[in-house]
Amino acid sequence: MNDNWAIRLKNATSRATFPYEVEEQQVGPPAPDLDRAMPWIPGDLITFFREVGPLSLPDIGNGYFLYPPTPVDRPDRLDDEEIVVFGSNGGGDQYVRILADGRILRLQGLAYIDGVYFSNDVGVKRVGDDLVDFLNRLVVAVEAFADHGHITDL
Template sequence: MDEQRLIAWGASIEAATTRAVRDIVSTFPFEPGAHDVGPPASEAELAELRSRMPWIPDALVAVCRLVGAVSLPDIANGYFMFDPGYILGVLYHHDGLPDRIGAPFDEDVDIVVFGSDGGGALYAITLGDIGTVYRLRECAYDDAGGCYSYDTGASYDTSHVGVTMVAESLDKFLDKLLNAVMAFADDGSITDL
């Protein structure tokens, strides 16, 4: 991913969030939560992420390095992109193996979960060159290997509602997220990614 583009994206989403909190969220009958973009991950955090998850997509590492975590609890239904500590501390469950989703795919797909929305869906990027982004709705992490089982690992059980492609790449996902935040800032519109 282009560094200048990511830096500009971070500034744009932060500006749209500030506008949304000021113009829309401030009219809600409750105190707004903390809305944060960044800070970028430290070199130590990135090194640990790469060390423990050497297969993590470069595009996701670039977002962590240049933008950092994104926490927008009151924007639409909420949008969140995780920092390396959260990915390693909460989502990294086993011995160096990526997570997988099975159904509805003909063959299992290796993924890294990197975000969520306020409705309980997770966002995951596939490993490899393409880096397709999927929404996992009503998915449960299945340590018993419900959809797929490694001898030492696990997978996401997506048999209830399933998996939806959100964007062909992380770059396109970021554009969709920015557009959703800007639409919300304009008039409170909620746009499904």
């Protein structure tokens, strides 16, 4: 992970102004003791949470939240692909990483039954080619909100 990314994100959240009382915007702290008890969790996610930590930005746009994967005995699925859910936005959408190729998707309004998300024509959107691409898009969205009040849809 790139420390510059976390610094840019913290700077942008500190610049943001709000016309209402806000909750605390939080980046980190790092979780260096993050357990690898789930060997199927990709190394890029483990590294992110060990070096940066969870992210809670409830008042930036509609909200952005990145959290370590919860301990489960197997990955979730999106149709036929194994995925890891690692974040959400303030609208209830889920951010997931495809285990096979690293793509980051936003899942919106999908049925979830017994660990499987069932896609539809509008409920799945690619929001990053990989975790680094997603994080770069996220920091740009937070900077746009801090500088101009623009809400960017990830």
